Amino acid sequence: MTGIMTDTSSFDYLLEISRRCDVGTTSLPSARDQLAVSWSGVGFLLGEHYCVAAMDDIAEVLTEPASTRLPGVKPWVRGVANVRGRLLPLIDLTVFLGESRTTEQRQRRVLVIEKGDTYIGLIVDDVFGMQHFPVDQYQVDSVFSSEKLAKYAQGAYQQAERRWALFRPSQLINDSDFYTVAA
Known part of the structure; x- marks a missing residue:
């Protein structure tokens, strides 16, 4: 009977497949060696300041x-x-912080904050x-050129030549100045 494998030949066939798969492979690095701890957020521009806010915010x-x-x-x-x-109050954050506008209107975006x-x-x-x-690029003691931005930022991330201020919307919405809207 040709074409029918015996139990021994089936086992030998599987061993041969396994051997072929192992040829040329290297061991995988451990997860600990490969894991790069990073933090992610939404990047945006306020005047000339690059900022980032937590995704949850x-x-x-x-x-x-x-x-x-x-x-x-x-x-x-x-x-x-x-x-x-739903009625969404719109606040021009760049103007609120006393910054100069650096982009055209078509580039502007709205970050929607919904907390409680x-x-x-x-x-x-x-x-x-x-x-x-990378979390090791975070600097707690960052100095900001804008005092108003510093009030709502907490540290910064350095990425190549660019510094990203960590903007905290919760600090903004908890500030009484933010709710003083009457002219």
Whole structure:
């Protein structure tokens, strides 16, 4: 009978396949050797400052929606927008921080913050998407050129020549100055 393998030949065949698979392979590095600890966040631009916020702090990123101006408010309150049936207050974060605008309107994005009862949109100059930083690049004692930004930032990540301020939206929404909107 040709074509029918005996139990011994089946076993030998499997051993031959295993041997072929092992030829030319090297052992894999251990997970500990390969694991690079990193932190990820949403990168964005405020004036000339590169910032990053924790992914958990940003509910979504939108293009700047049409909004309705509110009378008698400070210039950094852009108004309210209807986003999927919800009213989203829009705050121009660059203007709030007293920074100069560095981008055109079409580049601006809205970082939506939704924490408890707070639902607010922060207009920023640009968004760079998810950024990844090795945790050993974090600097707690960072000095910021903007005192207002320093109030809402906690440290920074150094990545090549660029420094990314770690922006904390919770510090912003807990600040009483942020809610003083009457002009």
